[in-house]
Amino acid sequence: MIERLTQLFKYRALIQILIQRELKARYRGTILGFLWSFVNPLVLMVIYVLVFSIYMRIDMQNYPVFILCSTLPWTWFSSGLNEATNSIIINGGLVKKIYLPSEIFPFVYIGSNMIHYLLTIPILFLFLILFQVKVSWLLLFFPLIVCIQFIFAYSLSLILSSLAVQFRDLLHVVPNLLMIWFFLTPVFYPIAMVPGKYLPLVDFNPMARLIMAYQDIFFYNRLPSIPSLSIMAGLSSLLLLIALSFFEARKDLFAEEV
Amino acid sequence: MSAIELKGVSKKYRRHTERPLATTLKSYFLHDLWHWQNDHKNVIWALRDLDLKVEEGETLGVIGRNGSGKSTLLKLISRILKPDAGTIAVNGKVAALIELGAGFHPELTGRENVIINGIILGLTKGEIKAKLDEIIDFSEIREYIDDPVRTYSSGMYMRLAFSVAVHVDPEILLIDEVLSVGDAPFTRKCMDRMNYFKKLGKTIFLVSHDLGMVQSWCDEAVWLDSGQMKLRGNPTDVVAAYTKEIR
Numbered sequence: 001m002i003e004r005l006t007q008l009f010k011y012r013a014l015i016q017i018l019i020q021r022e023l024k025a026r027y028r029g030t031i032l033g034f035l036w037s038f039v040n041p042l043v044l045m046v047i048y049v050l051v052f053s054i055y056m057r058i059d060m061q062n063y064p065v066f067i068l069c070s071t072l073p074w075t076w077f078s079s080g081l082n083e084a085t086n087s088i089i090i091n092g093g094l095v096k097k098i099y100l101p102s103e104i105f106p107f108v109y110i111g112s113n114m115i116h117y118l119l120t121i122p123i124l125f126l127f128l129i130l131f132q133v134k135v136s137w138l139l140l141f142f143p144l145i146v147c148i149q150f151i152f153a154y155s156l157s158l159i160l161s162s163l164a165v166q167f168r169d170l171l172h173v174v175p176n177l178l179m180i181w182f183f184l185t186p187v188f189y190p191i192a193m194v195p196g197k198y199l200p201l202v203d204f205n206p207m208a209r210l211i212m213a214y215q216d217i218f219f220y221n222r223l224p225s226i227p228s229l230s231i232m233a234g235l236s237s238l239l240l241l242i243a244l245s246f247f248e249a250r251k252d253l254f255a256e257e258v
Numbered sequence: 259m260s261a262i263e264l265k266g267v268s269k270k271y272r273r274h275t276e277r278p279l280a281t282t283l284k285s286y287f288l289h290d291l292w293h294w295q296n297d298h299k300n301v302i303w304a305l306r307d308l309d310l311k312v313e314e315g316e317t318l319g320v321i322g323r324n325g326s327g328k329s330t331l332l333k334l335i336s337r338i339l340k341p342d343a344g345t346i347a348v349n350g351k352v353a354a355l356i357e358l359g360a361g362f363h364p365e366l367t368g369r370e371n372v373i374i375n376g377i378i379l380g381l382t383k384g385e386i387k388a389k390l391d392e393i394i395d396f397s398e399i400r401e402y403i404d405d406p407v408r409t410y411s412s413g414m415y416m417r418l419a420f421s422v423a424v425h426v427d428p429e430i431l432l433i434d435e436v437l438s439v440g441d442a443p444f445t446r447k448c449m450d451r452m453n454y455f456k457k458l459g460k461t462i463f464l465v466s467h468d469l470g471m472v473q474s475w476c477d478e479a480v481w482l483d484s485g486q487m488k489l490r491g492n493p494t495d496v497v498a499a500y501t502k503e504i505r
Contacts, residue, residue, distance in 0.1 A: 014377050025363050025366055094360050
């Protein structure tokens with residue numbers, strides 16, 4: 001277990017360069033280049049505001065800021081998980097030809113999407129200023145929430161990517177599950193709108209806890225729920241342990257099955 | 259100490275024959291889920307109970323027909339595959355020129371890909387930066403080195419990939435049928451490089467259908483047949499026996 005993690009550390013130069021490869025290649029050959037990272041979330045935000053705030057009248061002050069501070073980390077989660085699920089298969093060329101610890105591949109995609117997320121934070125700040133939303137020292141919680149989300153997403157991606165090698169169906173299942181998960185998570189509606197008897201559904205949703213923590217520090221300017229974050233930290237670490245041994249048990253087959 | 263030592267190594271592959279959907283679902287739930295690991299019908303043995311020892315500094319040629327297990331052998335030595343039985347001991351840093359250009363990204367430039375590929379092959383960032391110029395010169399495509407790799411001809415691509423691979427500086431070199439990547443002058447240059455490695459006393463493991471090369475260049479030859487060693491010895495004798503058999 002510790003050995004697996006030091007393995008990741010030993011290969012950090014490779015991880016770093018593969019993340020760079022993903023980031024560089026993503027917009028290479030486009031005219032807007034890196035600006036696409038800003039355009040995509042803005043388009044998403046405008047359409048949510050139009051549909052939910054204007055058509056469906058979710059009554060909420062500074063709704064665009066609310067949307068941004070929750071969709072940005074959700075996008076990290078969902079694109080990261082989608083890409084990471086495919087990571088062993090898409091890097092089959094490497095897996096089959098060179099001896100590398102395969103657990104770096106899902107790491108690279110969760111990582112590159114995280115960097116993408118972090119690079120879009122300035123837009124969020126721009127909107128915070130534009131809408132005069134107050135933020136405070138509570139922003140110090142941000143790195144912690146990001147860390148927990150990383151561990152949670154990486155653990156899931158270890159399980160999904162190793163299964164996807166053998167069961168390609170997952171490449172179609174995961175996007176669908178993520179869509180359902182998205183609607184069940186308070187990303188574009190506040191938790192206050194969920195009827196009381198459905199609240200357990202939110203309680204059992206790890207992503208809801210994380211997204212609400214982001215909303216607390218960026219939007220409501222209040223202390224995120226410490227018990228909730230502690231539960232998530234514990235749960236993610238436990239999941240990581242399970243996921244690493246699950247992955248370990250399957251990785252010998254990758255070079256043959258990919 | 260030998261550079262490579264295999265004892266009783268066997269390797270099997272599972273077959274993936276396409277079946278109609280109804281059959282796959284049914285057999286998956288009724289059968290594969292419980293039995294797939296010891297399903298004898300769908301298994302191919304690529305190597306069977308192979309013992310092989312390669313001494314340090316030796317150049318060994320491996321010949322045999324398609325499907326005889328040559329590439330599987332290389333992949334086992336480079337740890338990409340795990341044997342189903344037996345043990346493999348390798349002493350020294352291994353570089354596998356198995357298929358070149360693994361990890362090349364078409365959208366990135368030649369230069370960027372050299373750096374990525376070098377690190378994938380086990381160089382540190384410092385080492386690759388220090389060797390960058392030498393690698394580019396060796397490839398002879400400096401003029402295009404800052405163009406995306408997708409615009410390269412297949413010859414340029416292979417030249418670049420080969421140049422990175424031969425600058426990794428391993429102790430054990432595994433070569434699978436890659437020396438014929440370029441035109442005659444480039445092939446000659448690659449041979450020079452190989453001779454240089456040989457002179458430095460590196461262990462070389464060459465898989466090739468170029469019998470002439472195995473005969474003239476290797477210290478010893480091994481003939482693989484259906485996953486087993488049929489003959490080992492002086493390259494001239496082994497090549498002669500093999501030629502007689504396949505004619």
